[in-house]
Each structure stands twice: as C-alpha cells, then as structure tokens.
Amino acid sequence: KNQVEQSPQSLIILEGKNCTLQCNYTVSPFSNLRWYKQDTGRGPVSLTIMTFSENTKSNGRYTATLDADTKQSSLHITASQLSDSASYICVVSAVGSGTYKYIFGTGTRLKVLA
Amino acid sequence: EAQVTQNPRYLITVTGKKLTVTCSQNMNHEYMSWYRQDPGLGLRQIYYSMNVEVTDKGDVPEGYKVSRKEKRNFPLILESPSPNQTSLYFCASSLDRGDSPLHFGNGTRLTVT
Secondary structure, three states: OOEEEEEOOEEEEEOOOOEEEEEEEEOOOEEEEEEEEEOOOOOOEEEEEEEOOOOEEEEOOEEEEEEOOOOEEEEEEOOOOHHHOEEEEEEEEEEEOOEEEEEEOOOEEEEEEO | OOOEEEEOOEEEEOOOOOEEEEEEEOOOOOEEEEEEEEOOOEEEEEEEEEEOOEEEEOOOOOOOEEOOOOOOEOOEEEOOOOHHHOEEEEEEEEOOOOOOOOEEOOOEEEEEO
16 A cells, blocks of 8 residues: 655754655556645645655755655755744655656654744 | 646535536546645545546545536536535546546645634
C-alpha cells in the first residue's frame, strides 16, 4: 500500500533555531517527492520537488534531502522565523499504468516562538 | 497574477441540497484536481483531469462529480451532500503531471448539516 509518513506530528522551536522534519515513504513506482508549506486557512505552497536522481534541493532557508535507497526525505529549516509557523506536507508522486497519483503525508505542524 | 480561484470560501448547507464549488485557473494548466482535507488524514484526491473532457477518479470519488468543459474551469459538484462530506476542499492545477508543482486554491470550507 502506498504510504507517506511524517514525523514529528508537531514541533515547537524558538525563533532563530534550526529544525529538521522527516518523511518516510513506501510508494511504488516512485516519480518525485515534494515538500509543501501550508499556512493556516490557506492552500499548500510548493517548496521543493526532487526526482529520483536528486538528493538535495534548496529554496532559501529550506533544504530538502532525499535518500531513494532508504526511502527517506528530510526538510531542514535554517534560522527559523515566526513566518515559518505552518504545516509542512510531504507528497510523493507515483506513476502507474495510465495513472498518476499524489500520496500526501499528514504533515508536521511547526510553531516558531519569539 | 497567476492563481487558482475557488468559490465560495465558506459554505453551509443542508443534507441533500445540490451544490457546486467552482475552481478556475489562469495559468493555462492542463492538469487540475480536487482534494479534501480532514484532520489526521491529510489531503485525499477526489477527482482529477488531464485536459478538457478528460476526467478520472481519485481515491475518494463517491458522492462527487466533476466536469472539464473548458481548460480553465473545473467545478466540483455534490448532487446530494451528506454530513460526512463536511470538510475543507482544495482545487489545484499544474502545467502537466510530471515534475511541475501543484498550485492550490485557498480552499472551501463546507459544512453539511
């Protein structure tokens, strides 16, 4: 069964600190892995997209890594800001016979405190 | 501004009263899709469309209909809403179904009483 699991479920950190969010997946056949940021009451916004051959991708203070062998990804946030408070969703795309599916994790809720 | 627009943002209705949630994108995207988001379950795909007049079921299509008569519009129709369809709904679009990012609307919070 295709699954995406994220940890932790929630996280509280102080402004200026770094943090790392985890994503483990069992999706086949794998196409790409995406990280999205979802502010409360808004739609998710794309942060990074990584294909099988990419193992690191950055977007400003956000750096995603992918280990396709262990089927793990992480999202590292550097020097956190109050505006980083949001849910972070890991999404894996699977390509099958005539279908293209997105499998969503349940997200990590991050709270950054002043 | 490139965007996906959903209407309405909030909707309260009663069981059995047909409703439509509209979705429109101005980016000439081929791929459009609908999701529902429920606490603890993450986003689940309801229907998607690869192009005009091409639609297919996602993971939770029961109780929903869609149409894609024009490239920019992808309405979600609930013919006879039930309380278990109370949820937060998102429309999304992307250039194609490859490595392009999904662009999401800001959601429609539906309550069925």
